[in-house]
Amino acid sequence: MSNMFDLAIVGGGATGYTAAMYAGRLGLKVIIVAAEPGGLIVTVESIENFPGFKMISGYDLFTKIQEQARIYPIVEKSSTVLTAKTVADGNKAFFALQTNKDEIVSQTILLATGALHRKLPLPExxxxxxxxxxxxxxxxxxxxxxxxxxxxxxxxxxxxxxxxxxxxxxxxxxxxxxxxxxxxxxxxxxxxxxxxxxxxxxxxxxxxxxxxxxxxxxxxxxxxxxxxxxxxxxxxAIGRIPNTALAAQLGVALNSQGEIIIDRNSATNVPGVYAAGDVVDTHFKQLITGCAEGVTAVHHIFNYLVKHPI
CATH class of the missing domain: 3.50.50.60 (FAD/NAD(P)-binding domain)
Structure with missing residues (x-):
């Protein structure tokens, strides 16, 4: 398929764009899909624990990450992914993402969908x-x-x-x-x-x-x-709820908190599906660890694509 991507990244936060940058550097055909870029990081006034910056706003840091990713030939799409499914093609498989605008097909997926703000359990x-x-x-x-x-x-x-x-x-x-x-x-x-x-x-x-x-x-x-x-x-400011609707559609395993379970390679239980950032089951959730999980995923996605050509 000429329109098939090597990697579709769902989520346009710092984790997603860091992964896109590394995928671009590896020469992968990559698309990053998000309703709007930025994620929760852009609401943070001051970040003091990201290497290279004594202090920087979340918006400014995200902008720098996004600009660096754009050095490479990544495709950016402003869309909401509504459904995700595995498509069998003989003894091979790929993934189809239906957005509010069109369909995206990709050999692999990185779920960097983040988390939503937790609300008070009040009817009003x-x-x-x-x-x-x-x-x-x-x-x-x-x-x-x-x-x-x-x-x-x-x-x-x-x-x-x-x-x-x-x-x-x-x-x-x-x-x-x-x-x-x-x-x-x-x-x-x-x-x-x-x-x-x-x-x-x-x-x-x-x-x-x-x-x-x-x-x-x-x-x-x-x-x-x-x-x-x-x-x-x-x-x-009472925490977040992982955004795992697409993961559930793909049969990805979740833990008791509703987070995506990943291994040390950022891989899920579904071959070809990876996850990183606030949506996963790591105990220590920081901007830098989410970005690292995304980079780890891309490295192993590259190897996966070599072993599973379409």
Whole structure:
């Protein structure tokens, strides 16, 4: 098939574009497909643990990775992949991806589909999304100048969101269901040194109150004698849900958390299907490890293609 790609990368974040760069360098015919490029990294204000940069915004770092990948003859398609299936051709097989625009066929697939923001399990949550409920301080902090906001979470992401919001908000509540803040020491120290942040531990939001916009939250335990707390906005930083719909269609094995199970080669249980980044079952999820998983996948995809020519 003249229109068949060697590799189709699904996902346009840093992991996907790093893999595309390496595939291009190896001379593979590669396409990267994403509804929009960037992924969650572009919402990060400051990255301080990526080699080569003391500090850089997520958007700027992604742009540099994307520009470097574009040095090589990769194909980029702005589409949403709706379905994925294996197509048998005699004793050989390839993959067909149906997008909202056309069909893509490829000998191998790299799933770099990332993860979605985890939401609070409240019936009213979607009603208030973008009406007071947000997932990105970098994107939406400007709307809360001299206002009161709540950040939900106990990890590094939540602490960073709280610190960023404290630069513009009148007051920030950091609400954690755990008994302690679990961020790295450097971020805990920054939290302690930042004014206008108040930490509420061992608490859950059980209700969001408002009409066309968030006005209050209700906690499952009293804060200063009251369960209802007035806030103008809520920023959620409670983790992510791996985006594995396509993996399930292909018969790719998932773990109990819904993450794609990969081996040391970034290969899944389905021959020709690889995965990398936030969607996989590695315990340590960082930008640099996701990129490394993508590079590892491409190396083994190259060998797979040599052994399984079509």
């Amino acid at each position: 949550i979607e009603k208030f999304e973008h009406r007071g409920v947000h997932y990105c301080a970098l994107c939406d902090a400007f709307a809360y100048k001299q206002k009161i906001v709540a950040v939900v979470g106990a990890g590094d992401a939540a602490v960073r969101e709280a610190i960023e919001l404290a630069q513009v908000a009148k007051k920030v509540f950091l609400i954690a269901r755990s008994s302690e803040i679990k961020a790295e020491l450097v971020n805990r120290k920054r939290l302690e040194a930042t004014a206008h942040i108040e930490v509420i531990l061992n608490a859950n939001i059980i209700k969001i109150i408002g009409d066309s916009h968030v006005k209050k939250i209700e906690l499952d335990r009293p804060y200063e004698g009251q369960k209802k707390v007035t806030v103008d906005g809520i920023f959620l």
